[in-house]
Amino acid sequence: xxxxxxxxxxxxxxxxxxxxxxxxxxxxxxxxxxxxxxxxxxxxxxxxxxxxxxxxxxxxxxxxxxxxxxxxxxxxxxxxxxxxxxxxxxxxxxxxxxxxxxxxxxxxxxxxxxxxxxxxxxxxxxxxxxxxxxxxxxxxxxxxxxxxxxxxxxxxxxxxxxxxxxxxxxxxxxxxxxxxxxxxxxxxxxxxxxxxxxxxxxxxxxxxxxxxxxxxxxxxxxxxxxxxxxxxxxxxxxxxxxxxxxxxxxxxxxxxxxxxxxxxxxxxxxxxxxxxxxxxxxxxxxxxxxxxxxxxxxxxxxxxxxxxxxxxxxxxxxxxxxxxxxxxxxxxxxxxxxxxxxxxxxxxxxxxxxxxxxxxxxxxxxxxxxxxxxxxxxxxxxxxxxxxxxx
Ligand SMILES: Cc1ncc(C[n+]2csc(CCOP(=O)(O)OP(=O)(O)O)c2C)c(N)n1
Ligand SMILES: [Mg+2]
Numbered sequence: 370x371x372x373x374x375x376x377x378x379x380x381x382x383x384x385x386x387x388x389x390x391x392x393x394x395x396x397x398x399x400x401x402x403x404x405x406x407x408x409x410x411x412x413x414x415x416x417x418x419x420x421x422x423x424x425x426x427x428x429x430x431x432x433x434x435x436x437x438x439x440x441x442x443x444x445x446x447x448x449x450x451x452x453x454x455x456x457x458x459x460x461x462x463x464x465x466x467x468x469x470x471x472x473x474x475x476x477x478x479x480x481x482x483x484x485x486x487x488x489x490x491x492x493x494x495x496x497x498x499x500x501x502x503x504x505x506x507x508x509x510x511x512x513x514x515x516x517x518x519x520x521x522x523x524x525x526x527x528x529x530x531x532x533x534x535x536x537x538x539x540x541x542x543x544x545x546x547x548x549x550x551x552x553x554x555x556x557x558x559x560x561x562x563x564x565x566x567x568x569x570x571x572x573x574x575x576x577x578x579x580x581x582x583x584x585x586x587x588x589x590x591x592x593x594x595x596x597x598x599x600x601x602x603x604x605x606x607x608x609x610x611x612x613x614x615x616x617x618x619x620x621x622x623x624x625x626x627x628x629x630x631x632x633x634x635x636x637x638x639x640x641x642x643x644x645x646x647x648x649x650x651x652x653x654x655x656x657x658x659x660x661x662x663x664x665x666x667x668x669x670x671x672x673x674x675x676x677x678x679x680x681x682x683x684x685x686x687x688x689x690x691x692x693x694x695x696x697x698x699x700x701x702x703x704x705x706x707x708x709x710x711x712x713x714x715x716x717x718x719x720x721x722x723x724x725x726x727x728x729x730x731x732x733x734x735x736x737x738x739x740x741x742x743x744x745x746x747x748x749x750x751x752x753x754x755x756x757x758x759x760x
Contacts, residue, residue: 399681402611406681410690412454412610413676416446416669418694419470422479425698426469426486430645434706435486439500440467444640447668448573449474451613452541452635455621461527463511463520464543466501471543476508483701489708496711497719518544518551521570525557528566528630539624540568547578549594550586558630562598565629569620570595573607575639580653595632607637608668638662
């Protein structure tokens with residue numbers, strides 16, 4: 370791997386908090402809103418990496434290298450960078466299926482993320498999860514969940530575990546705007562408020578759940594959704610990475626200090642279709658609407674332009690940065706392509722169920738026979754006396 374690639378891979382991890390705002394020593398003109406030149410370059414490079422990674426995934430999907438569902442985060446990178454970079458390495462985050470760039474932002478390498486999208490053994494979930502189920506607890510990335518709202522009570526559970534152990538991490542639980550209409554959202558917020566859990570619930574409010582505008586499925590504004598539980602609501606512009614970063618840096622420390630759960634309406638916009646198999650626009654939103662957001666609300670362009678106007682970024686520097694992140698994504702795709710597919714005999718490994726007396730995981734009417742080479746599922750005994758839980 371290129372040296373530059375290594376550096377970028379390590380910078381992409383959340384262990385590096387060099388983006389912290391507030392360096393006061395810089396001469397006026399060398400900072401934007403308290404962010405130093407180095408911090409600004411780092412945030413821009415991160416967002417550019419996320420964008421190029423997604424474009425590479427898009428390309429790989431189009432030629433059949435990636436199968437199944439694939440939901441891109443393009444347009445929402447300001448949140449991936451701004452909401453996760455201020456966190457500590459041991460702060461857990463959890464999200465839904467639009468998870469690639471949040472995973473990379475939290476420390477999963479582009480190689481491990483891309484190999485997972487390709488369904489290969491070197492993927493962060495061993496090639497078993499795919500696009501919607503990136504996962505790596507060692508970097509505090511707790512998924513990648515395909516069920517709308519399914520991650521919300523798990524986020525509350527992560528917060529509960531922090532309290533139970535007497536530790537001081539903060540959990541950030543991301544969700545889409547459609548997820549706030551799921552029953553588990555209400556239950557999770559209620560329990561979080563009662564137990565004062567250290568969880569920041571963040572709605573990546575891109576205005577739509579697939580083809581349904583939020584205004585069509587909600588009688589109230591988003592901010593009103595947490596009020597019934599006494600959880601403070603906040604709104605942040607997710608397309609402005611500096612505002613987002615500052616907001617989360619402050620909020621994470623307040624929650625760490627005991628402020629209790631918080632609810633954040635992060636306004637953003639998805640530049641692509643709901644998933645790779647959906648059109649970018651359609652009856653639910655016009656081509657013009659998408660185009661105007663791409664032109665005016667691109668978090669990367671917004672930061673780039675501000676840096677250029679302040680003479681903190683040259684065209685040559687931008688091109689070098691872009692070349693560097695493109696090389697990382699190219700390398701990730703080559704790595705993924707070269708990684709083997711998982712051995713079919715390991716199909717039932719990590720399945721949290723016992724094997725029945727027929728040697729199968731489920732009663733499927735096929736009669737006795739060895740299941741996947743007689744391998745043990747978690748806690749079970751292949752074909753043995755313990756294997757009757759499902760049968
Ligand atoms: C419980 C459940 N119901 C329905 C679906 C199908 N589904 C997949 S994505 C989606 C829309 C979710 O939209 P939102 O939460 O706003 O997230 P976004 O896609 O905008 O990031 C739906 C309804 C699902 N995955 N899970
Ligand atoms: Mg949405």
